[in-house]
Amino acid sequence: MSNTIIVGAQWGDEGKGKIVDYLTENTDVVVRAAGGNNAGHTVISNGTKYILHLIPSGILWKDKVCVIGNGVVMDPIGLLEEMAKLRGQGVTITPENLLISETAHLVLPYHKGLDKAREAKRGDKKIGTTGRGIGPAYADKVERDGIRTILMTQPEILEEELRDRLARHNATFAELGVELVPVEETVKIILEAAKTLAPHITNTTVYLHEAIKAGKNLLFEGAQGTYLDIDHGTYPFVTSSNTTSGGACTGSGVPPRMIDKVVAVGKAYTTRVGSGPFVTENEDIGDMLHNMGREFGATTGRARRCGWLDSVLVRYAVMINGADELAITNLDGLDGLDTVQICTAYTLRGKTIHYPPSTAADLAACVPVYETHQGWKQDLSGIRKFADLPPLAKAYLKRLEELTGARVSLVGIGPDREQTLVV
Numbered sequence: 044m045s046n047t048i049i050v051g052a053q054w055g056d057e058g059k060g061k062i063v064d065y066l067t068e069n070t071d072v073v074v075r076a077a078g079g080n081n082a083g084h085t086v087i088s089n090g091t092k093y094i095l096h097l098i099p100s101g102i103l104w105k106d107k108v109c110v111i112g113n114g115v116v117m118d119p120i121g122l123l124e125e126m127a128k129l130r131g132q133g134v135t136i137t138p139e140n141l142l143i144s145e146t147a148h149l150v151l152p153y154h155k156g157l158d159k160a161r162e163a164k165r166g167d168k169k170i171g172t173t174g175r176g177i178g179p180a181y182a183d184k185v186e187r188d189g190i191r192t193i194l195m196t197q198p199e200i201l202e203e204e205l206r207d208r209l210a211r212h213n214a215t216f217a218e219l220g221v222e223l224v225p226v227e228e229t230v231k232i233i234l235e236a237a238k239t240l241a242p243h244i245t246n247t248t249v250y251l252h253e254a255i256k257a258g259k260n261l262l263f264e265g266a267q268g269t270y271l272d273i274d275h276g277t278y279p280f281v282t283s284s285n286t287t288s289g290g291a292c293t294g295s296g297v298p299p300r301m302i303d304k305v306v307a308v309g310k311a312y313t314t315r316v317g318s319g320p321f322v323t324e325n326e327d328i329g330d331m332l333h334n335m336g337r338e339f340g341a342t343t344g345r346a347r348r349c350g351w352l353d354s355v356l357v358r359y360a361v362m363i364n365g366a367d368e369l370a371i372t373n374l375d376g377l378d379g380l381d382t383v384q385i386c387t388a389y390t391l392r393g394k395t396i397h398y399p400p401s402t403a404a405d406l407a408a409c410v411p412v413y414e415t416h417q418g419w420k421q422d423l424s425g426i427r428k429f430a431d432l433p434p435l436a437k438a439y440l441k442r443l444e445e446l447t448g449a450r451v452s453l454v455g456i457g458p459d460r461e462q463t464l465v466v
Contacts, residue, residue, distance in 0.1 A: 045303045046261040048291045049370075051268025052307040052360040054277075054315035055286075056340065056347060058372030058455055059308045060084025063100040063264045065453070065463045066306075071259035073101025074251065076112040076294030077284040078266030079150055079177045080121040083340060087458040093132060097122050098141065099264045102134060108254075110247050111143045114284060114294020116180040117192060118150040119236040138242040145193035145244050151205070151233065152224045153212035154179040160221045181283035192244050195237035205230050248296030255301055263291040269307075269360040270315075270399075277403055280319025288364040307366035307449065309357050311374040311439075314347040316340050320407035323350035323386045332376055351413065353386045354446035359398050361449045369447060371440060372455035375462075380418040383439060387446060388412040416442065423456040429464040440466075 047066065051057045064086045067073055080096035086103060087093070095102070097117060099109040111117060126136050154176030162174065183189040190208065194201040206226065213223045254261065267286040270276045275287055284290060288305045292298060312332075313323055329349035332338045338347040360366070377383050389396050389409035400406050419435040426432060432440075432454070440451050454464040 046255065046263075046297070046301055047304045047306060048263040048265065048288045048302055048364075049306050049308060050265040050288050050291075050360070050364050050366070051271075051286065052309035052357045052364075052366070052369070053268045053313055053353075054270045055266075055268035056314055056316065056338075057268060057308040057310050058370075059265055060086050060095060060100045061372060061455060061458065061460070061463070062306070062308050062370045062453060063262060064088070064103060064460060066262055067101040067104045067107055069260065070101070070107070070262040072108045072110060072251065072254050072261045073099040074110045074112055074261060074263045074291070074295050074297075075099045075115055075266065076263055076291045077114045077286055078282060079116040079175060079180065080118050080125070081175045081177045081267075081282065084264075085458070086460070088460045090459075091132065093129065093134070095129075096125055098125055098129065098136070101262065101264070102129065102136060102141065105135070107140065109141050110251065110295070111141070111147060112247055112295040113144040113146040114290060115144070115147045116150050116177055116184070116284075117143065117147050118175065119195070119233060119240055121150070121175075123236055123239060141243055142245055142247050142250060143192055143240065143243045144247040145191065145196070147192045148180055148184045148189040149192060149195075150176045150180040151190065151208070152176075152229050153209060153216075154183070156216060156221055156224055157212070160216075160219055178283045192240075196241045196244055198234055198237055201237060202230055202234060205233060251295060251297050255297070261297070263295065263297075265291070265308075269364060270356060275363055277319050277399070277406060280317060280403060288366075304368070305364050305366045306368045306370055306452065307357070307360055307364055308370045308372060309352075309360075310372050311352060311377055313350045313353045313356070314338055316345055316347050320403050320409075321348055321350060322355075322389060322406065322409045323353045323411050324348055325350040331379075335376070337373075337376060351384045351386055351411070352443070353411070354443065355386060355389055355397060356399060357443070358447045361447050366449050368452040369443065369449045370453035370455070371443065371451055374436065374440075374454055375423040375456045377418065378422055378424075379420070381420065383416045383418050384413040385416065385439075385442065385446065386411040387414050424462060426456055426464065427461070429454060429466050432464070
């Protein structure tokens, strides 16, 4: 039995979906424990591209069970759209292979209205949210004013609670001069969604513990990345949940002592979406990757900001996640470069530091300390064995191990499932 947590070692978009998909072959249950449909995982298998937002990537494998845990905030309309799209691509989704926690919280239309209104009000200090209502849904949860999925199995109570929330939020929208959420239309849509989703809703914590007792393997699929964690990320430019390994436990009900391994996923360079400091950001790297058709968000389509690999961030992520292994993706993105740089430390007001400072202002003031490596200047995309990687690419990966303190166990050299090398 082996229970593994997959986390992002950067600002998300590290290719976790690809790694989860690859590891699913040897697992039984894939669990999503945090975030909402602000996350997007892209998996390419046999030439077909699948984009997932709420449903764990394991849904693409037959005979696997996928769980949306209690730590997730779930947009029922978004989930139904995702299910319909995947079914249109031939993916089987039933109440037997997709389970939804009865204590997960709902993202509702008024949350999206609040999200967009608050972001617009921030002006130049925008966080760069996706506008999907994630923050306001988590805020309602913390304020003990949220609606849990269990009410989708109790339509009369759900309607009563919906009407109450809509009345209160529309009063707020009226004061802010924001467009009101149509009450009758919203109630009708959510109640219809409840009819479809109710068979999927269950006590997933009990299910997961029973699965562990039965000797099944669990894989926890991280959403976003370490530096979007509400506590450990580059606050306030973060998401509203715990995206680190500890969040997988609180967001699923599976305790830490039942976790066997943590794998941190990082790109061979660094990207982030939205606002906030980015020490190694490099416009030339961004232009190169965008011209290759890379680094556009799976959820928003936004061009990602790009830069050299920042081992300061990855090393700290390895530490706070307790990562045993690293999965390095997109190594092939650096194929054409004569030289490749790695940030090994920061200089902050004349002092060398080896960890990210806690304030956004201090991080923005950091200057990267680079070391330069010779590029391998070879197309890696057709390689299928780690042993066949060019020596300079292996040397780059070895240096990452030395700098981060974690062993590289998987290497991605392309988007397809087959383009994953086991070290």
